Amino acid sequence: MIQMFHVSKTYPKDVVALSDITLHIQKGEFVFLCGPSGAGKTTLLRLIFRDELPTDGQILVNGRNVVRLRESKLPALRRSIGVIFQDFKLLMDRTVYDNLHLVTRVLGIPETISRRKIGRLLKEVGLLQKADQIPYSLSGGEQQRVAIARALVSDPAILLADEPTGNLDPDLALDVMRLLAEVNIRGTTVVVATHNPKLVAEMGHHTLILKQGRLVEEIP
Amino acid sequence: MIQMFHVSKTYPKDVVALSDITLHIQKGEFVFLCGPSGAGKTTLLRLIFRDELPTDGQILVNGRNVVRLRESKLPALRRSIGVIFQDFKLLMDRTVYDNLHLVTRVLGIPETISRRKIGRLLKEVGLLQKADQIPYSLSGGEQQRVAIARALVSDPAILLADEPTGNLDPDLALDVMRLLAEVNIRGTTVVVATHNPKLVAEMGHHTLILKQGRLVEEIP
Amino acid sequence: MLWERFRHLLGETFLNFRRGGWGVIASIGAIAIAFLVTGIFLLLTLNLSTVVARWAEDFQVVVFLDDTITKKQRTLVQKRLDGEMAVRDVTYLSKKEALADFRRKIRGQESLLEGLKTNPLPASFQLRIREQYQTADVLGHLAASLKRMEGIEDVLYGQEWVERLTSLIEVMKILGIVIGGVLGVASLFIVANTIRMAVYARAQEIEIMRLVGATRAYIQIPLILEGTLQGGLGAALALGLLYALFRGTLWQLGTTASMIFAGTELTQFLEAEYRMAMVGLGALLGGVGSLVAVRRFLKV
Amino acid sequence: MLWERFRHLLGETFLNFRRGGWGVIASIGAIAIAFLVTGIFLLLTLNLSTVVARWAEDFQVVVFLDDTITKKQRTLVQKRLDGEMAVRDVTYLSKKEALADFRRKIRGQESLLEGLKTNPLPASFQLRIREQYQTADVLGHLAASLKRMEGIEDVLYGQEWVERLTSLIEVMKILGIVIGGVLGVASLFIVANTIRMAVYARAQEIEIMRLVGATRAYIQIPLILEGTLQGGLGAALALGLLYALFRGTLWQLGTTASMIFAGTELTQFLEAEYRMAMVGLGALLGGVGSLVAVRRFLKV
Numbered sequence A, B: 001m002i003q004m005f006h007v008s009k010t011y012p013k014d015v016v017a018l019s020d021i022t023l024h025i026q027k028g029e030f031v032f033l034c035g036p037s038g039a040g041k042t043t044l045l046r047l048i049f050r051d052e053l054p055t056d057g058q059i060l061v062n063g064r065n066v067v068r069l070r071e072s073k074l075p076a077l078r079r080s081i082g083v084i085f086q087d088f089k090l091l092m093d094r095t096v097y098d099n100l101h102l103v104t105r106v107l108g109i110p111e112t113i114s115r116r117k118i119g120r121l122l123k124e125v126g127l128l129q130k131a132d133q134i135p136y137s138l139s140g141g142e143q144q145r146v147a148i149a150r151a152l153v154s155d156p157a158i159l160l161a162d163e164p165t166g167n168l169d170p171d172l173a174l175d176v177m178r179l180l181a182e183v184n185i186r187g188t189t190v191v192v193a194t195h196n197p198k199l200v201a202e203m204g205h206h207t208l209i210l211k212q213g214r215l216v217e218e219i220p
Numbered sequence C, D: 001m002l003w004e005r006f007r008h009l010l011g012e013t014f015l016n017f018r019r020g021g022w023g024v025i026a027s028i029g030a031i032a033i034a035f036l037v038t039g040i041f042l043l044l045t046l047n048l049s050t051v052v053a054r055w056a057e058d059f060q061v062v063v064f065l066d067d068t069i070t071k072k073q074r075t076l077v078q079k080r081l082d083g084e085m086a087v088r089d090v091t092y093l094s095k096k097e098a099l100a101d102f103r104r105k106i107r108g109q110e111s112l113l114e115g116l117k118t119n120p121l122p123a124s125f126q127l128r129i130r131e132q133y134q135t136a137d138v139l140g141h142l143a144a145s146l147k148r149m150e151g152i153e154d155v156l157y158g159q160e161w162v163e164r165l166t167s168l169i170e171v172m173k174i175l176g177i178v179i180g181g182v183l184g185v186a187s188l189f190i191v192a193n194t195i196r197m198a199v200y201a202r203a204q205e206i207e208i209m210r211l212v213g214a215t216r217a218y219i220q221i222p223l224i225l226e227g228t229l230q231g232g233l234g235a236a237l238a239l240g241l242l243y244a245l246f247r248g249t250l251w252q253l254g255t256t257a258s259m260i261f262a263g264t265e266l267t268q269f270l271e272a273e274y275r276m277a278m279v280g281l282g283a284l285l286g287g288v289g290s291l292v293a294v295r296r297f298l299k300v
């Protein structure tokens, strides 16, 4: 599903974020991406949905070479990937519902289906009664859960979750992880970047450990 | 230092964030504020630096009644309080240095002192070599550390830290906690809102536990 | 499917529009103002040049004939004048008529003419000159060549007045072009800046849309449509205001205006084509401005 | 300390200014355009009303005297005319001078006068009327009351021309007020909106400053100074452009202009006071616009 061959990423001013990464994530896998702050986790995820291009190496996602992808094919790639951003990227002046609705509109999902789906997801993250509030008036953890729901609303083939539990208490974090696991069981490939080693230990999945841009360990 | 008497906060649409909170935080104390997502932690902190007014009750900070504070006295209150915001509140288009410099300029700290201080703080959070980058080009954890440094640059009498380690790996989180403890030892009253119970357990300080807006437990 | 998508885009446009709030109002207002000012100039230029043209028509060239002219010579002269491009119409004034005219002109001092034995005034052709030939140059040439004909004693034309009016019209034309140019650039500038602000204000939304897989067209078309709509609405609003101003001014002036413009079918508003052109231009400006702003901002 | 703080505020202002980039340029440009258009109108009105005023001066009132008038009566009339507010100067034209004048006027047809035994033309006073009294109303009254005096046969004045010019000036004044009003509102609108955008763009910075304990003045003064600076610079830029346009137009017109405006000291640029007033007004508009935007946005 996701393959990287000798991928490196150097940001301007010679900031090396990733170097020589080779990895293979199977279709339907649930993978943890661990490592200290600044290790390159977010960068790796951004390469997958082509928010950045690698400085070197090749990346295959769903059989498509992301590095050589033509601009016109980019929307199709991104539609198949759900992303939970580390900084949420919610629109602070739209209601929670509208934040999710934005995605279903882009995807052209009919209204009736969209409404049902959004309702179900908001219920799953425990925010149904906050649907008409703006994220600005939500707590940090509530905002994070909106971001999670939004990433799932498109039923993506791949889900990239960047530190999805940083603002959640342990109970909620476990709930969210269970939700992601469920999504995974229904067939979605899930990659979770986190530095919560307790979570990783509890779930016991395939784990990639990054350190200073290098893949230092792989626990199958 | 910080006293609350029967404080309640209800947001519009009858969202009860806090109800009947009475607490007393001594000068020089180090207090943890725990509780699940949406419990009211952020709200409680915002009441202290008068970013919000309580619906009910009285709040004394440093002997001043915050609820009755005249507008003209507000800057003085805020200058004595350093805040690490849960969402960082960094200016994404200014360098890290300028983000900290903004505070020393507001406080009227002379340039030479300001420069030395900012340098020292950035070193302590491990970001000295990123001083000239914009936060946009930093990892989540790096941004969080910038936010921490900024809160400390004014040598505040009170430090309010809202989930300061949500984006940090366990090692860094411990480093940051040690830094806050050091600041505390130098005389600053520190309040840390977190849902990381491991941290709380390790540090073993005075802990307040909120649940659904109520103070349910107090571990001295 | 296509229709569905089109409907969606329109819906999106209107949604953005509603969401814009104050910004959209400010934008339409700015465009309206640019067009209003341009419109005021257009209206002034149009009306004033009509006035000047009518006034100019009054100025005549007079061809005085020799008393000794033969009938045949006169016919020749008349033919020559009829064939002249510059001449709109020709009226013959006999010696008798000339004297009657003169008597009328010096009303109150008719006693001056009492001692006359013979009629000293010459017969003449009174020419009215087409507007586009009313320049000192053309008339000078015409006069010179006529003077060379047999039977013509002298040719008179209001040289000073012709030159004054000619240069007044010239000044107005140049000013019109200069001001029109300035305001055209200004309008484009305002529209592009407004849309830039709109794009800027929506930068986050656009980024999110791109990240969840929206196509370029999906993002850009509503913005461009919005600019077009804003431009058109702004121009239409300007037209409305212009009409109100026009009516208001006329009303204020009351009879005064009819006095200046007496006899001319003046105090006319912009014609339908001008009005349509203005709204169309507004829409075009809005669209182009958006396109520029969108392309520029959404490059990557 | 105070000086230190002042220097700091100035520094802050310039920093914001530099940081604004494109936005600041757009803002100054918008203000400049508003002022440029206003300036064009001001310049046109000023110059044209001077032209009209000069032309109007040529129009005279003529008081014809009875041939039977006594010397004493004439002195009485002269005194009365000298005392008249509306009259700027009075010239006496004797019967002899009148005939000579007339002869000059009908040049080419002097033969008309050959048979005259006596001089039929009356003596007269030629009056020049002060500008502000050149209305049909005033002149009508003047004429009527003069006619009642002994020794005065008739009073003539160019009624039609007086009325035309009067109403032309009236039209220009009304248009000037209307257009000036529209553009004044437009300028304020543009400035306030620009500053609103600037405040909006800096909303996050302002929020952070407030949260770390900046005083109201610390936040607002640089923004207001910035608006003032932008307004002043915009107006100054407009003045520069206006001057360039003015010179360019004159150059384009060449001799033509001197022909229309011949004799009048025309084609004048705005005087120093006007120029200073414009820049001052720009600064004021910028400052007030900022103040409004800042107060509005930073209410809480």
Ligand SMILES: Nc1ncnc2c1ncn2[C@@H]1O[C@H](COP(=O)(O)OP(=O)(O)OP(=O)(O)O)[C@@H](O)[C@H]1O
Residues within 6 Å of the ligand: A011, A012, A015, A016, A017, A035, A036, A037, A038, A039, A040, A041, A042, A043, A044, A086, A195, B136, B137, B138, B139, B140, B141, B142, B167
């Ligand atoms: N846009 C960028 N421009 C320049 N440098 C960048 C950019 N994004 C990230 N970096 C740098 O690349 C390195 C890796 O960043 P990345 O965001 O991938 O780390 P991370 O593993 O996600 O860390 P965290 O856990 O703190 O979020 C960091 O040193 C960071 O400063």
Ligand SMILES: Nc1ncnc2c1ncn2[C@@H]1O[C@H](COP(=O)(O)OP(=O)(O)OP(=O)(O)O)[C@@H](O)[C@H]1O
Residues within 6 Å of the ligand: A136, A137, A138, A139, A140, A141, A142, A167, B011, B012, B015, B016, B017, B035, B036, B037, B038, B039, B040, B041, B042, B043, B044, B086, B195
């Ligand atoms: N500005 C606001 N307007 C309306 N409701 C609000 C606002 N801020 C917070 N709330 C609500 O108040 C409750 C408490 O929020 P608060 O941010 O204090 O929680 P928290 O303990 O900080 O949670 P977290 O750990 O998720 O950050 C939540 O239900 C939230 O939705």
Ligand SMILES: [Mg+2]
Residues within 6 Å of the ligand: A041, A042, A043, A086, A162, B139, B140, B141
């Ligand atoms: Mg990251």
Ligand SMILES: [Mg+2]
Residues within 6 Å of the ligand: A139, A140, A141, B041, B042, B043, B086, B162
């Ligand atoms: Mg919180």
